[in-house]
Amino acid sequence: xxxxxxxxxxxxxxxxxxxxxxxxxxxxxxxxxxxxxxxxxxxxxxxxxxxxxxxxxxxxxxxxxxxxxxxxxxxxxxxxxxxxxxxxxxxxxxxxxxxxxxxxxxxxxxxxxxxxxxxxxxxxxxxxxxxxxxxxxxxxxxxxxxxxxxxxxxxxxxxxxxxxxxxxxxxxxxxxxxxxxxxxxxxxxxxxxxxxxxxxxxxxxxxxxxxxxxxxxxxxxxxxxxxxxxxxxxxxxxxxxxxxxxxxxxxxxxxxxxxxxxxxxxxxxxxxxxxxxxxxxxxxxxxxxxxxxxxxxxxxxxxxxxxxxxxxxxxxxxxxxxxxxxxxxxxxxxxxxxxxxxxxxxxxxxxxxxxxxxxxxxxxxxxxxxxxxxxxxxxxxxxxxxxxxxxxxxxxxxxxxxxxxxxxxxxxxxxxxxxxxxx
Ligand code: PMP
Numbered sequence: 001x002x003x004x005x006x007x008x009x010x011x012x013x014x015x016x017x018x019x020x021x022x023x024x025x026x027x028x029x030x031x032x033x034x035x036x037x038x039x040x041x042x043x044x045x046x047x048x049x050x051x052x053x054x055x056x057x058x059x060x061x062x063x064x065x066x067x068x069x070x071x072x073x074x075x076x077x078x079x080x081x082x083x084x085x086x087x088x089x090x091x092x093x094x095x096x097x098x099x100x101x102x103x104x105x106x107x108x109x110x111x112x113x114x115x116x117x118x119x120x121x122x123x124x125x126x127x128x129x130x131x132x133x134x135x136x137x138x139x140x141x142x143x144x145x146x147x148x149x150x151x152x153x154x155x156x157x158x159x160x161x162x163x164x165x166x167x168x169x170x171x172x173x174x175x176x177x178x179x180x181x182x183x184x185x186x187x188x189x190x191x192x193x194x195x196x197x198x199x200x201x202x203x204x205x206x207x208x209x210x211x212x213x214x215x216x217x218x219x220x221x222x223x224x225x226x227x228x229x230x231x232x233x234x235x236x237x238x239x240x241x242x243x244x245x246x247x248x249x250x251x252x253x254x255x256x257x258x259x260x261x262x263x264x265x266x267x268x269x270x271x272x273x274x275x276x277x278x279x280x281x282x283x284x285x286x287x288x289x290x291x292x293x294x295x296x297x298x299x300x301x302x303x304x305x306x307x308x309x310x311x312x313x314x315x316x317x318x319x320x321x322x323x324x325x326x327x328x329x330x331x332x333x334x335x336x337x338x339x340x341x342x343x344x345x346x347x348x349x350x351x352x353x354x355x356x357x358x359x360x361x362x363x364x365x366x367x368x369x370x371x372x373x374x375x376x377x378x379x380x381x382x383x384x385x386x387x388x389x390x391x392x393x394x395x396x397x398x399x400x401x402x403x404x405x406x407x408x409x410x411x412x413x414x415x416x417x418x419x420x421x422x423x
Contacts, residue, residue: 006035038357039379044368050085053077053397058374067368068402070392071375075240075348076320077397078270078310088271091305099298103130103287107298115304118311119263119275122238122246124255127283130275131292132299134235134264135163137274140292141262142167142202142231145282148289149173149198155189155228157181157203157214164202164233180207183218190226199228200259205248206236209383209391211349213248220257229259239268240321240348245314265303269310273299323396324348327403331394334407339421340414342392350392351378352410354419360388363413371409 006028016022034040045059049066054077058067078084091111101107112130119128131137142164146154152173156164159180168175176193179185186201193199201223203214216232223230234247242250245268249255260282265273276286287293314320328348335342335352343351354360360377367373375390383389392406414421 087309111304134274138163146171211345
């Protein structure tokens with residue numbers, strides 16, 4: 001049910017009768033409009049069950065129940081892996097809770113140093129730089145590079161994540177948006193620019209909502225042809241692809257062709273934090289000039305220790321990656337057999353298309369209330385209107401029974417709500 005305070009449309013004079021600004025009225029009006037469009041976000045109150053991935057306890061008022069989570073970005077379940085939890089506990093015992101400061105002022109612990117070395121090695125780069133999240137790493141690194149290189153033009157894929165868009169916007173550099181995954185459009189745009197200007201081409205490897213993968217080699221060829229730097233967001237690929245979990249660039253032998261590879265510690269690695277990797281000079285430059293790096297407290301040492309354990313584990317263990325891909329393939333096959341319209345793509349992200357915000361939320365609500373399955377609806381502005389979907393993310397720890405249960409539940413809901421099946 002919607003929160004009560006949003007159900008009645010507020011009347012919003014911009015001023016209250018006493019002449020003061022009606023700030024509350026403005027907030028409520030905006031929220032009410034979101035709610036009416038079906039785009040108001042309701043969070044699912046969950047407690048993940050340690051060691052029992054993908055189960056979580058769902059708190060629904062006074063009622064608690066165990067649910068199966070099918071939309072976690074802890075793609076490999078590493079957030080519950082014994083080696084990660086042990087490393088985190090040990091670091092808490094050794095160092096306590098917080099880092100105690102910014103990286104510059106007392107907040108750099110030996111775990112941070114080791115983690116940056118490990119990340120540089122993972123991507124075959126000279127150096128790495130940690131941030132408090134993947135969002136901050138994109139925002140800060142792109143913002144710094146683009147604003148500090150005089151006359152820089154940023155060429156950004158139209159599907160890029162909000163953190164990249166905001167970083168580029170923040171830099172105030174000139175920007176060009178090129179058509180998604182289209183090297184020819186990128187080439188045309190680069191060719192039209194003054195060859196003497198610095199250029200930065202920014203894109204992702206695996207796109208989070210459609211699960212499609214960039215033609216990295218072609219994009220690097222184009223960028224090289226025009227002397228542009230390349231910035232690759234591998235947030236949805238690190239840990240999951242490549243012989244050591246170094247992402248799509250590693251899998252395709254292309255790490256050396258990217259100026260910057262950016263990633264997160266919060267998805268495949270199951271912890272939290274973000275980073276960039278690149279040359280020694282580039283990382284040192286961002287470290288030295290980026291306010292998003294300098295003026296914020298360092299990640300807790302326990303987080304750095306946990307991420308370090310996760311990365312080290314996935315560097316040598318391919319079984320999580322293999323099992324993950326097997327579960328993805330198995331789920332897709334079952335969805336096909338049931339005529340459930342999932343978007344085809346070459347990655348681990350399984351978008352199940354609904355195409356309407358209210359129905360999308362309804363499917364998600366019924367899955368949770370009637371079947372104990374949690375998949376968050378994805379609506380505008382995360383995806384374009386008309387492409388609302390359930391973004392299903394299988395993990396190596398979902399069982400064959402979990403898949404049966406999910407597909408049966410979806411099939412029943414599809415019939416009940418008369419949703420369109422795949423041809
Ligand atoms: N880049 C992309 C492509 C993302 O999808 C996200 C978040 N989902 C981020 C960066 C931000 O990463 P983080 O969650 O670590 O802040």
